[in-house]
Amino acid sequence: MIELLKAGLYDSIQDLGRFSLQQFGVPYSGAMDQYSAKLANLILGNHHDAAVLEWTLLGPNLKCHSNALICVTGAVSDLKINKHAVKQNMALRIQAGDTLTFGAAQKGCRGYLAVLGGFQTELVMGSRSQYANITAEFRLKKGTRLPIKEQTLPKQLQKASVKTPTAHFDTKLIEVFKGPEYDALSETQQRALTSKTFTVSKDSNRMAYQLNEHFENELEPIFTSLVLPGSVQLTPSGQLVILMRDCQTTGGYPRVLQLSEQAIDRLAQKNIGAELRFEF
Structure with missing residues (x-):
């Protein structure tokens, strides 16, 4: 005991x-x-x-x-x-x-x-x-x-x-794949996803990590569909939300990226204010 x-x-x-x-x-x-x-x-x-x-x-x-x-x-x-x-x-x-x-x-x-x-x-x-x-x-x-x-x-x-490995704690690069709604983004938006540096918001927990920087968003909401840990959603306000282990099972925001399993593990070790960049 x-x-x-x-x-x-x-x-x-x-x-x-x-x-x-x-x-x-x-x-x-x-x-x-x-x-x-x-x-x-x-x-x-x-x-x-x-x-x-x-x-x-x-x-x-x-x-x-x-x-x-x-x-x-x-x-x-x-x-x-x-x-x-x-x-x-x-x-x-x-x-x-x-x-x-x-x-x-x-x-x-x-x-x-x-x-x-x-x-x-x-x-x-x-x-x-x-x-x-x-x-x-x-x-x-x-x-x-x-x-x-x-x-x-x-x-x-x-x-x-x-x-x-040192990179498990120190790397800023977060490995991602294209999400189901990635192709609905403009070429400018797609480039911005992997060229910008983002920081972890104080409003982050076991359910989701929110990012401080806002992203231009002209996408329409989607019909409620499946999400899973590592899904990166783009909200109507232009905020990126990365779903984590305790996330819900469905959502209505466009899923623009999907983290690899290794990326979820490494993101879980990042504290408020930590910088990250998405890399395909």
Whole structure:
């Protein structure tokens, strides 16, 4: 069992999400940066879809009530076990009574904590990902106790850590494909999409990232149609909205671009004010 002594800015349990339910209006959800979530699980030998704890900008303070093997990936922070600094991207042993603290993100935006066997929280519609009105809670609070599997810890651990590519946090280039309504844009608008530098708005969250810069828009709204994480919508006011993991399943704004999976992961690590450029 792992207890939240102090909640971070936004903590939740996520796996890779819910699938085959979008026709019923159920969002995918899942870890915002699935590369980092998978990496944490693979370092421990978990299935890549095992549930992890995701934190945003400021991590929680945790207490372990049983022995556990853990791994922390994603956003770089001041990670400590019992006030002693430890490394990320490697297997770490914690014992009953130990505390784990994260501090604020120094690089990136979202971090991930995996435990051997994955967190054993409620399974709803085939996933443990928290989402409002689907799971009992949509985020973790102080005092929450997270069940984990009983673990027999190995006597020795590999001391090597896995290096995350620098570009995962630092690149401004966001890889995209043409969206269904891309060809309805004028040639001038199409050129502007990949020549302008955009910045992440303060109105960004797990549902969508909004961009501050407005874009000339003369397109008519479309009939409500399918959207998915990574869809880039152009609103009537000319604002670009990039749908993220908790996005709705349908929308009526033109879908001018579509992010690759790698681009969604990298965008999830960008904070307010971060610059980005679209690249085909």
